[in-house]
Amino acid sequence: MTTLAASGHVWQRNWLVYKRLWYRSLAFGFLQPVLFLTAMGIGIGALLSTDDLTAFGGVPYIDWLGPGLLSAMAMQTATFESTYPIMNKIMWGRNYEAMLSTPLGVRSIVIGELAWMAFRIGSLAAIFLMVLTAFGITRSPLAILAVPVAMLIGTSFAACLVAFTATQKNDVGFSAIFRFVVNPLFLFSGTFFPLTQLPDALQAIAWATPLFHGVQLVRGLVLSDLNLAAAPLHLAYLLVMLGVGVVLADRNLRRRMAG
Amino acid sequence: MSSQPSLVHARGLTKRYANGFTAVDGVDFDVRPGKAFGFLGPNGAGKTSTMRMIACSSPVTEGTLSVIGMDPRTQAREIKAKLGVVPQIDNLDTELSVRENLEMYARYFDIPREVASKRTDELLEFVQLDERAKDRVEPLSGGMKRRLTIARALINDPDLVILDEPTTGLDPQARHLLWERLYQLKRRGATLIITTHYMDEAEQLCDHLVVMDKAKIVAEGSPRQLIDDHATREVLELRFTDATRAALNGKLDGLADRIEELPDRHLLYTDNGEHTLEQVNQRQIPIESALVRRASMEDVFLRLTGRSLVE
Ligand SMILES: Nc1ncnc2c1ncn2[C@@H]1O[C@H](COP(=O)(O)OP(=O)(O)O)[C@@H](O)[C@H]1O
Ligand SMILES: [Mg+2]
Numbered sequence: 001m002t003t004l005a006a007s008g009h010v011w012q013r014n015w016l017v018y019k020r021l022w023y024r025s026l027a028f029g030f031l032q033p034v035l036f037l038t039a040m041g042i043g044i045g046a047l048l049s050t051d052d053l054t055a056f057g058g059v060p061y062i063d064w065l066g067p068g069l070l071s072a073m074a075m076q077t078a079t080f081e082s083t084y085p086i087m088n089k090i091m092w093g094r095n096y097e098a099m100l101s102t103p104l105g106v107r108s109i110v111i112g113e114l115a116w117m118a119f120r121i122g123s124l125a126a127i128f129l130m131v132l133t134a135f136g137i138t139r140s141p142l143a144i145l146a147v148p149v150a151m152l153i154g155t156s157f158a159a160c161l162v163a164f165t166a167t168q169k170n171d172v173g174f175s176a177i178f179r180f181v182v183n184p185l186f187l188f189s190g191t192f193f194p195l196t197q198l199p200d201a202l203q204a205i206a207w208a209t210p211l212f213h214g215v216q217l218v219r220g221l222v223l224s225d226l227n228l229a230a231a232p233l234h235l236a237y238l239l240v241m242l243g244v245g246v247v248l249a250d251r252n253l254r255r256r257m258a259g
Numbered sequence: 260m261s262s263q264p265s266l267v268h269a270r271g272l273t274k275r276y277a278n279g280f281t282a283v284d285g286v287d288f289d290v291r292p293g294k295a296f297g298f299l300g301p302n303g304a305g306k307t308s309t310m311r312m313i314a315c316s317s318p319v320t321e322g323t324l325s326v327i328g329m330d331p332r333t334q335a336r337e338i339k340a341k342l343g344v345v346p347q348i349d350n351l352d353t354e355l356s357v358r359e360n361l362e363m364y365a366r367y368f369d370i371p372r373e374v375a376s377k378r379t380d381e382l383l384e385f386v387q388l389d390e391r392a393k394d395r396v397e398p399l400s401g402g403m404k405r406r407l408t409i410a411r412a413l414i415n416d417p418d419l420v421i422l423d424e425p426t427t428g429l430d431p432q433a434r435h436l437l438w439e440r441l442y443q444l445k446r447r448g449a450t451l452i453i454t455t456h457y458m459d460e461a462e463q464l465c466d467h468l469v470v471m472d473k474a475k476i477v478a479e480g481s482p483r484q485l486i487d488d489h490a491t492r493e494v495l496e497l498r499f500t501d502a503t504r505a506a507l508n509g510k511l512d513g514l515a516d517r518i519e520e521l522p523d524r525h526l527l528y529t530d531n532g533e534h535t536l537e538q539v540n541q542r543q544i545p546i547e548s549a550l551v552r553r554a555s556m557e558d559v560f561l562r563l564t565g566r567s568l569v570e
Contacts (some may be wrong), residue, residue: 017354074330094350102367
């Protein structure tokens with residue numbers, strides 16, 4: 001059995017659970033961007049000057065915000081999916097123990113889980129993109145590429161977080177992750193306002209963090225103004241993060257399960 | 260018997276955990292095909308640690324171990340393909356139905372769907388859960404969950420089934436139902452490794468036993484042989500009032516092969532309990548109650564370790 005086929009089984013197990021409630025997840029995936037865009041874009045956007053659009057690269061605030069929210073959604077979904085559910089499968093429900101009594105290996109579990117999260121985030125991103133289109137925000141058919149980029153953002157975070165979760169003996173560490181990693185990234189990655197608003201030192205830090213690169217790519221694709229010189233850099237950042245995350249997740253989960 | 264190749268062969272098998280604790284300390288044993296092999300020992304003896312090494316879920320620290328003729332260090336995947344494992348703590352998939360638990364597990368073994376579906380039907384019937392096939396796992400009773408776990412362990416038609424404390428925590432009725440299923444399995448020629456701290460389970464299910472205590476194997480043989488070697492045919496259990504007990508000093512001497520003094524009673528090891536009881540009465544020692552019974556694995560364990568199996 002190849003690692004790929006075995007990962008497919010792990011993916012399939014998640015599908016079996018998910019398919020009973022898929023409509024709930026998709027309805028939520030639809031509702032969330034609609035609510036956010038209405039509240040933040042129309043509510044706050046209306047307070048901003050409409051004569052001078054230069055602050056947001058020449059587009060209305062809601063257009064600028066939408067792709068940022070899509071990217072943040074990818075990160076947040078990945079965070080939720082790779083903390084408690086993974087901890088459950090390691091410790092409380094012992095799913096991995098059961099899987100590892102079969103020919104399935106740790107690598108197949110890691111790849112299968114990440115592929116599953118990629119699928120979940122991809123489907124949510126596709127819905128998000130439809131909502132953006134309905135709000136008249138997408139500028140070109142190439143915006144569809146925002147979906148795989150969202151999957152990349154999600155799996156990069158997920159891989160690193162699975163690596164973290166595999167080292168945890170209880171869920172105390174998760175609130176620290178939410179508070180000190182996910183929330184700051186959510187707020188300071190050029191999602192809600194341009195980084196140029198920040199002091200230089202903070203800008204430099206924001207540049208070094210992953211969600212910023214994801215936001216740049218997604219926004220460029222959706223608004224059709226991708227900076228082609230910077231894009232490979234953003235992409236490379238996320239790919240390296242994914243690669244490092246997978247290696248660490250595999251190593252940490254292997255250690256954890258060996259006992 | 261010894262000419263047959265062993266399914267599990269261990270020499271000097273040792274498990275030391277990261278914290279330096281030695282849970283299994285140089286044990287030797289051989290599991291023959293078609294037999295039920297038991298590990299009897301109290302909590303903390305190292306049974307689960309041994310099982311986990313055999314199942315390739317926990318690396319061997321030292322010593323030789325071969326499972327189905329293969330080396331767990333290098334051929335874990337091949338070994339796992341031929342094993343059925345019933346862990347001490349249930350790890351059924353609570354998000355799936357009873358049926359899905361078996362079918363999904365079959366996928367992990369790469370068993371084709373049609374074969375998996377057919378085997379699932381057979382196994383659900385075998386463990387008498389066919390009527391619960393569509394139910395979720397959570398509402399099942401402890402005994403049903405255990406039976407489902409056993410069915411799951413058989414999905415790949417394993418050469419060897421490892422059952423870690425299969426009936427611990429079950430009520431007597433559920434235990435007997437489970438034993439009965441395990442007998443059936445034995446009759447079909449399956450090789451079983453069973454760990455338990457119940458002497459009755461060990462005596463009833465196992466053809467061959469090792470007694471484990473504090474990380475070591477302290478005795479080995481068939482249940483009958485162990486009782487013959489380490490206990491007498493019968494045991495006379497005597498209870499005295501505290502006053503009599505205090506005044507006993509040596510009055511029982513010479514009445515039995517061996518006398519074991521427990522907090523609440525005296526055990527007299529003898530080949531004829533009734534006869535010994537007569538002798539006690541002749542010495543005019545006032546008895547509160549007396550019981551003659553056959554010697555059991557509990558007595559063997561007491562003899563070997565000076566402690567009871569279940570504290
Ligand atoms: N992962 C571990 N790390 C350290 N000690 C352990 C670990 N697992 C088990 N032990 C210790 O090893 C001993 C034997 O445990 P175990 O094999 O579970 O015994 P049994 O199954 O006979 O009750 C116990 O003292 C237990 O606390
Ligand atoms: Mg145990």
